[in-house]
Amino acid sequence: MIRFSVISLSLVFSLTSCSLKTTEGLRPIDLNEVAKLNKVVENLYFSNPEIDYVYKAKIKVYNKNFGGILIVKKTGPENHRVVFTTEFGSKLLDFQFDGDKFTKNFVVEDLDKKFIINILRDDFKLLITEKSDILETFSSEVHNVLKTQSEERFNYYFFEKKTGKLQKIINTTKRKEKVEVNFTSTEKEIADIISIKHNNFKLTIDLEKFKKE
Amino acid sequence: MRNYLFLLVFVLIGGSIAAQEIAMNASEISAFKQKVISTAKSTNSIKADFVQFKHLDFLANDVKTSGKMVFKAPNLVKWEYTNPYQYSVIFKEDKLLINDGGTKSKVDIGNSNLFKKLNELIVKSVKGNMFNDADFTVSFYKVSKHYKAVFVPKDKKIANYIASFELLFNKDDAQVHEVKMIEPSKDFTRIIFGNRVLNSKINDSVFSN
Numbered sequence: 001m002i003r004f005s006v007i008s009l010s011l012v013f014s015l016t017s018c019s020l021k022t023t024e025g026l027r028p029i030d031l032n033e034v035a036k037l038n039k040v041v042e043n044l045y046f047s048n049p050e051i052d053y054v055y056k057a058k059i060k061v062y063n064k065n066f067g068g069i070l071i072v073k074k075t076g077p078e079n080h081r082v083v084f085t086t087e088f089g090s091k092l093l094d095f096q097f098d099g100d101k102f103t104k105n106f107v108v109e110d111l112d113k114k115f116i117i118n119i120l121r122d123d124f125k126l127l128i129t130e131k132s133d134i135l136e137t138f139s140s141e142v143h144n145v146l147k148t149q150s151e152e153r154f155n156y157y158f159f160e161k162k163t164g165k166l167q168k169i170i171n172t173t174k175r176k177e178k179v180e181v182n183f184t185s186t187e188k189e190i191a192d193i194i195s196i197k198h199n200n201f202k203l204t205i206d207l208e209k210f211k212k213e
Numbered sequence: 214m215r216n217y218l219f220l221l222v223f224v225l226i227g228g229s230i231a232a233q234e235i236a237m238n239a240s241e242i243s244a245f246k247q248k249v250i251s252t253a254k255s256t257n258s259i260k261a262d263f264v265q266f267k268h269l270d271f272l273a274n275d276v277k278t279s280g281k282m283v284f285k286a287p288n289l290v291k292w293e294y295t296n297p298y299q300y301s302v303i304f305k306e307d308k309l310l311i312n313d314g315g316t317k318s319k320v321d322i323g324n325s326n327l328f329k330k331l332n333e334l335i336v337k338s339v340k341g342n343m344f345n346d347a348d349f350t351v352s353f354y355k356v357s358k359h360y361k362a363v364f365v366p367k368d369k370k371i372a373n374y375i376a377s378f379e380l381l382f383n384k385d386d387a388q389v390h391e392v393k394m395i396e397p398s399k400d401f402t403r404i405i406f407g408n409r410v411l412n413s414k415i416n417d418s419v420f421s422n
Contacts, residue, residue: 052272056298058313067300067313069278073271081271087278087300088292089267089394089402090374106398108374210276210297 022156022170022177026138026145039134041146041157043166044189046128049074055194055207057084062202068092070207072128080128095124123196123205126155126171126181143167153178164188176200234361237353245353245360245387246344252387259284259388261409265294269400282406289420303420310422317422349378358384359391373397 046053053072058065071083078099084092094105102121111117132148132155139145139161146157150171158168165188171179177199184193196205237245261282266275280294280301293301303310309320344351348371349364364378374396381391388409395401 050273052274052276054276056300056314058316065311065313065316065318067311067316069267069276071269071272071276075271083269085267087294087302089265089276091396091398091400094398109370208298 020172020175020177022172023138023145026140029137029139040131041134041148043127043130043157043169045166045183045185045191045194046072046074046080047130048189049076051190054210056210058206060202060204060206072124074128080124082124082128093120095121097125097128119198119203123179126150126169126179127194127196234354234356237355237360241355242353245382248387249344249382255412257286257412258415259409259411260413260415261406263407264405266403266405267400268403270398275403283415283419285415285417285420289417291420301422303422305420310420312422319422356381360384360387 051074055070055072057068057070059068060066067087069085069087069089071081071085073081075081076098080097082093082095082097084094086092091106091108092111093107096103096105102125104117107117129150132150134146135149135154136147137145138147142161143158144161146159148155148157152173154172154174156168156170156172157166158170159165160167165183165185167183169181170177171181179199180197182193182195182197183191185191190209191207192209194205194207196207198204259282262279263282264277264279266277268275278294278298279296280292282293283291288304288306290304291301292304293299299312299314301312307321311318311320343364344362348368349366352363352365354361354363359381362380362382364380366372366375366378376395376397376399379391379393379395380389381393382388383390388406388411390406392404393401
């Protein structure tokens with residue numbers, strides 16, 4: 001009996017560990033039902049070309065802390081510039097996204113490593129991507145959850161039902177959550193606080209929007 | 214025709230107003246250097262407010278931050294941003310003591326990398342007395358109320374990050390009024406000092422994190 005329960009327990013454990021944590025407890029919604037709604041998911045947090053999006057950034061890699069200023073600007077229908085500087089204003093990196101094309105305008109030597117560039121490119125791309133096609137939809141008591149595909153991975157967008165605000169994006173493989181982005185916003189289209197957390201290594205990026213004078 | 218003439222005169226005058234920057238001659242340069250050096254020697258401490266503008270060509274507005282700077286001879290500097298966020302760096306011996314909104318850290322500049330050096334440069338320029346820095350070619354100009362020193366890096370590696378570095382000095386007291394760091398992309402950082410207090414007593418405890 002004991003052996004049986006150990007086996008069944010471990011079986012349950014191994015089964016649940018195979019499935020993606022993100023959708024646990026969520027109710028799938030028929031896509032036909034969704035058809036009545038939008039077919040694309042929209043992230044409007046960096047979508048206004050009139051706005052200079054300027055954030056104080058705090059980056060923690062393993063146990064090291066770095067600070068800086070993150071500046072994002074929508075420069076065209078499918079174009080964004082993303083610049084990271086020190087507090088003193090020295091440019092550390094300058095990225096450009098034109099649709100799916102990525103250009104590294106400038107990177108300070110110490111950061112110019114493929115591994116770092118790829119992570120930051122993917123993180124920033126996740127933040128600025130405005131529209132993606134919906135693959136599946138889910139629902140919980142508080143959220144509408146929309147799943148999209150992003151190359152080999154998936155993104156789950158969590159919209160608060162009550163306010164329609166985007167609160168969270170989780171980037172996953174088929175089985176594992178890789179990156180989690182949380183948004184706190186007072187206005188629907190402006191994120192005051194953004195936190196990006198990586199699950200496969202110790203990297204967090206915390207962003208706080210400059211207050212208006 | 215008269216209109217064209219008028220326009221031409223206007224452009225010429227306008228042009229000469231814009232080009233009020235005149236290169237200093239050798240004796241002016243040496244007198245100016247003397248003044249800066251003697252001012253720096255008699256300065257035991259400086260307290261000042263500053264406003265920083267980061268200009269990026271694609272932004273509608275420059276990114277504005279501001280704060281306070283404290284210098285105590287010979288080489289203690291605290292650089293503190295207070296708006297719109299709290300962030301301070303203390304330059305103490307070969308260490309940087311950073312307080313990023315409560316998150317404290319210490320960086321050894323002994324094995325410094327380039328961008329920390331760039332930050333250091335701004336702090337050095339507070340004193341103004343950096344004409345003998347072997348890393349730069351310096352040229353001097355007179356502009357309306359100020360003297361201007363333009364530093365161009367000799368080192369190619371540094372030149373990848375800074376095209377030039379400009380200091381504006383007040384004509385009357387030879388103190389640094391403005392620092393401007395121009396990147397090869399033409400984007401720049403401008404720091405303007407105000408409310409300067411010289412030689413007040415400053416406790417060493419200001420320079421601990």
